[in-house]
Amino acid sequence: MHSLRVLTIATLSLATAALVGCGDDEPPKNENKSCSVQAQSGCETGLVCEEVEGAEPACFAPVAFKGVVVNALDDKPVQGARIVARDANDAAVSPVAISGADGSYTLNVPAKRNAEGKPLAAKLTLRADASGYQTFPVAPRVALPIDVDTATGSPPVVQNPSTDIALVPLPNASGLGSIAGTVVADTGVELAPAGALVVAGGSTGIVDFKGNFVVYNVPANASVDVKAYAAGLQITPKTVAVEAGKETGNVELRITSAATAKVTGSVQVVNGNGFDTTSVVLALKDTFITEAARGEVPKGLRVGGVTGAYEFSGVPDGDYVLLAAFENDGLVRDPDISIGGTAILDVTIANGMSVTKEGFKVTGSLETVSPGKDAIEEVTGTPTFVWADDSSEDMYEVRVFDAFGVLVWEDLAVPSVSGSDNVTVEYKGDALTPGMIYQFRATSMKDGVPISQTEDLRGVFIAR
Template structure:
């Protein structure tokens, strides 16, 4: 019922004159007055630009521990991002029912219907872990799935299970906030607050440059913005107190950004037939060693294929300390975890607009592959996340050529905390039922499998974004 009411509200909230504006068939996207009220200037395939009804993403932000209907979160901040982490619209704040609506640009077909566009969602709220974080990754929302809603007005609405965002409650996370504007953040910015003891909190600047960082503990902080091509002055924050909401605007400094270069070396077994992977820079302060991931500023990514080769170049890198990650995704590769030369997490330092420590070459190798579906029984998917109704699901993976020493298996909860790690499994064992602490209904988990050789050296593991599942027990009869 909540979704029906939300869609009805969306259908009647915006005053617009239909699907196009005949007075201006070739609008200027940079001109906010190019289209009639309620219409937006969008790119149309093979035509140019036209005025069209806007595309909005609607959904509900809720407490995962209570469920969608029982746990709406008021005051959560939702920002739509493109696949490279750059905002594609302004942030929205949820109402008392947890509902939000954000407008996003979308390429159109000849009938002005949205086509082939994807965005992800970031959500933050007081007392809750940021989404995405830990093992929880944001699955891209397909804008071509938008439905045209007609009433007194017209909008293209995207609403699905992927646009409802469940947040994990946290305890003792801090009650302060930092907010402000990141000048020149038209392409977005990752904003990182770091306390002197190493505690880190993050936020993102939306298309207007505004950012908010939630759950900030009391103390002294330094706030730093990161975005491609822009260097910000670090902003000190002295004596933040509990429940305080401090304004901290970021100022650009007159310094060019650097180009970070290096190379990867595909090696080992079980490699995909062709090289097709990415290299990303994550801010070192956000890097989680256990999960081997961190938060990346918008645009700091390079794609490598057989055609481009194994050398990478990331331009526009602002001053800072970064961890370089390759093969972060579902491309059949992982960072080589064997512990031999060229396999440690790679770090790079950019100072005064210059790359002062080069990452050099580092190795990637073929990943351990899950069986199909890998987690059983499965009752469907939410995006790339499997759903199971079994309290003790079975995890299954494929044999790995050099896994003569067996396999380690770890199950993480959605905050990245290990909840089950059985003793090492024999090389012939390719499946095992879950036998850890009781899974919590509605919660998301990840299983990770690592292969070992006879010498006890890790040779590979499963991919960072696979093995994710949500436990949804069957409804009571």
């Protein structure tokens, strides 16, 4: 089960099971009671208030995701992991489930119903955090959408390989503590914090739909800044002390106002190989790994469908890194830093003041062939990296990173190819750790200048 679980975290689609309501004919409702979806009140014990298409909310047996959380390296259960469901905008939409001693969890998720009481089509993703483990998902790993309407049984449950989660253990968890608290709004401020990203000491946590959060794996320090970010929210940070092996609790962060700053700019596609639409994100600088060029993106700080000008609205005060073409769209940030508009851009928002950035160039990517062309792959023995040839290059560079963004091997003098559509390079570094997630990235070079790269979220594989 180990390899199956790990692979399915980022690769397998959900089974298209037949839809069944939570009863033989129709899910149970409190016909004579009104209920509140927001307050989750008005339903009998064991039922939840859900929206109903074309009708008033009603009470139903909840849809649940069931799965297990395991250590990616040894398949042993992870106890005490916090699992929360998020919607397409990364807003938390569920309470938190805590994995048990056997790693199992049950998470009730919202499910709008049709007139017959069956769940309507909707997609949610999972986030999981645990002490001593890397958060899931963190790039280049991605969380696949889970289809709510595939729930079966009475009560309805989604349980398949996609609801299992494999967490990568930290290489050294000593000297780390945790921070727990809530995000609340000042009097007169009606803004919901669910899905806000909390950052402390470079580690992050997610605010659930009740406003609670836990940030694990925070380096012990007498003075740690705790900040929270989400589009539209201005949240006042706090400074707390963190002790190794202990939890700093009851930390209250307050939403003081709406965030109104804008970040504007433009993207220019150069030699896009037929691709002309991309996305732009604002990654938190506190989480940014420079060498791997990736970081965590708060809720709402992504703009898609960009062909030229872009605009972020409601950006909170903070320090960010602007990344274009970070997702798999056939484009990458132009790596040629010898020309203008190709450097990674820093963005600082202070006192709600808007910012306009200079133009940003992206270019067509090198096509990843294997491993990890379309999804994470399992690799046994010595991996071989294959990507499509760039006809204008005179050499290549290839690098391999582990799940933490640490460079584990590189070859900076891969010769150009002749008479082949693909470039093939064998890994020649130290033995890879079984169960660890890795990513290879290739860069084409011309006269000592990088001209293109493989995409940021492709080339991901699991060592066996």
